[in-house]
Amino acid sequence: MPSIREAVAAMQAQGGLQHPEIGPEVDALVRDVIGQIADKWTMLILEALEEHGTLRFTQVGRIVGGISQKMLTKTLRQMECDGLITRTVHPVIPPHVDYTMSEIGRELTAAFCGVWVWAETYYSQVDAARAAFRMRSQS
Amino acid sequence: MPSIREAVAAMQAQGGLQHPEIGPEVDALVRDVIGQIADKWTMLILEALEEHGTLRFTQVGRIVGGISQKMLTKTLRQMECDGLITRTVHPVIPPHVDYTMSEIGRELTAAFCGVWVWAETYYSQVDAARAAFRMRSQS
DNA sequence: TTCTATAGGCACCAAAAGGAGAGTGTGATG
DNA sequence: CATCACACTCTCCTTTTGGTGCCTATAGAA
Numbered sequence: 001m002p003s004i005r006e007a008v009a010a011m012q013a014q015g016g017l018q019h020p021e022i023g024p025e026v027d028a029l030v031r032d033v034i035g036q037i038a039d040k041w042t043m044l045i046l047e048a049l050e051e052h053g054t055l056r057f058t059q060v061g062r063i064v065g066g067i068s069q070k071m072l073t074k075t076l077r078q079m080e081c082d083g084l085i086t087r088t089v090h091p092v093i094p095p096h097v098d099y100t101m102s103e104i105g106r107e108l109t110a111a112f113c114g115v116w117v118w119a120e121t122y123y124s125q126v127d128a129a130r131a132a133f134r135m136r137s138q139s
Numbered sequence: 140m141p142s143i144r145e146a147v148a149a150m151q152a153q154g155g156l157q158h159p160e161i162g163p164e165v166d167a168l169v170r171d172v173i174g175q176i177a178d179k180w181t182m183l184i185l186e187a188l189e190e191h192g193t194l195r196f197t198q199v200g201r202i203v204g205g206i207s208q209k210m211l212t213k214t215l216r217q218m219e220c221d222g223l224i225t226r227t228v229h230p231v232i233p234p235h236v237d238y239t240m241s242e243i244g245r246e247l248t249a250a251f252c253g254v255w256v257w258a259e260t261y262y263s264q265v266d267a268a269r270a271a272f273r274m275r276s277q278s
Numbered sequence: 279t280t281c282t283a284t285a286g287g288c289a290c291c292a293a294a295a296g297g298a299g300a301g302t303g304t305g306a307t308g
Numbered sequence: 309c310a311t312c313a314c315a316c317t318c319t320c321c322t323t324t325t326g327g328t329g330c331c332t333a334t335a336g337a338a
Contacts, residue, residue, distance in 0.1 A: 030258045031179075033265050038177050038254075057315050068297055073316065083268025093305050094314040104261045111253035115177075118250040119169045122243045126172050129222025196285055207327055212286060232334045233284040 036082060037108060041067055041075040046101070046109045047116075049085065054100045084108060175221060176247060180206055180214040185240070185248045186255075188224065193239045223247060 036042075041064070048063040049055060055063070061072050076099060079085045084105035090096040101109070175181075180203070187202040188194060194202070200211050215238060218224045223244035229235040240248070 026262070029262045029266065030255075033258045033262045034182065034254070035179050037258075038179060038182065040174050040177060043173065043177065058313095069316075070298090070318095071296065074296095081269055081272040082265050083272075089315095093303075094312090095303095095316075097315065104264055107261065108254070108257050111257040114250035114253050115173070115247070116169075118247050119172045119176075122246065123165070123168045123172050125243055126221050127168065130220055133220040133222075197283095208286075209328090210326065213326090228285095231284095233282090233336095234286080234333090236285060 033082075036078065037084070039075070041071055042079060042084075043112060045072075045075060045079065046084065046105060046112070049099065049101045050106070050109045054098050056099070057097055060099060079105070172221075175217065176223070178214070180210055181218060181223075182251060184214060184218065185223065185244060185251070188238065188240045189245070189248045193237050195238070196236055199238060218244070 044064045044067075045060060048060055052059070052063060057072070057076075060076070061067055061069070064072070067075075076085070076087070080087045083102055086100045086102055088098040088100070090098070183203045183206075184199060187199055191198070191202060196211070196215075199215070200206055200208070203211070206214075215224070215226070219226045222241055225239045225241050227237040227239070229237070
């Protein structure tokens with residue numbers, strides 16, 4: 001199993017500064033990016049777009065499911081801002097807006113694939129661990 | 140939600156994994172698990188443990204950096220509950236508690252490696268996209 | 279004797295996230 | 309004429325998140 005060490009050497013800046021050539025500002029940026037994209041709705045929207053290609057506003061909402069209009073707007077704006085998706089407005093009435101994944105959005109989806117597989121593989125073990133934890137806490 | 144179900148099925152087809160049936164309750168659980176572990180502090184703590192092996196409470200706090208005691212306690216508890224880490228209490232004074240990654244914690248870290256690499260690779264493009272977005276918004 | 283270190287618990291408070299519902303503009307449709 | 313549809317925006321409200329400071333026990337050091 002390849003170590004995460006090489007890939008995220010910048011993160012060591014906090015702990016031991018074993019790689020001084022990667023500055024703390026890079027570390028902060030990577031942290032910030034992770035903080036933004038490591039969001040529930042972002043991942044679900046990425047997945048919806050990966051599945052269905054180009055989608056309209058309400059279509060994204062329907063496919064993701066359980067998301068309020070407010071959060072849908074906000075998350076889509078953030079993703080557009082970060083360059084994960086492309087927003088195309090057709091100036092017609094009623095309004096028509098298309099959302100499409102960008103190249104780095106596709107790359108991120110591919111990178112996140114492993115986490116989905118992990119969840120699918122281990123969710124039962126996580127569930128068992130939670131039950132065991134509750135039993136331990138009671139005694 | 141059929142979207143996740145199909146996506147995971149596609150991943151399994153790609154990776155050669157096989158699961159006979161995936162119901163909506165499984166989907167909800169997977170969503171829940173993703174929602175729990177897709178957390179900033181959880182990821183940083185996982186990385187700290189991957190880097191340094193077994194750690195004590197204050198060591199984790201120092202290595203992660205910028206985390207309050209309250210959030211450290213809470214996140215560690217959640218991770219222990221989910222079975223991502225193992226907590227060992229040595230009944231001595233002053234108290235001594237060790238935190239170690241479990242097997243599924245290591246698997247998750249490995250699965251998440253791709254996202255760290257993505258962030259390392261594309262953070263500059265994300266930064267550029269944000270600047271472009273701000274320019275667009277102004278005009 | 280006094281002080282320190284460890285791993286938290288608990289109470290209080292500020293800030294942010296997030297949901298519900300109403301409003302908006304207008305062309306097409308009944 | 310009235311209604312619908314889309315893609316939002318806005319306000320009000322509740323819930324969650326997260327920070328700060330104070331508290332605990334006690335062996336060993338100063």
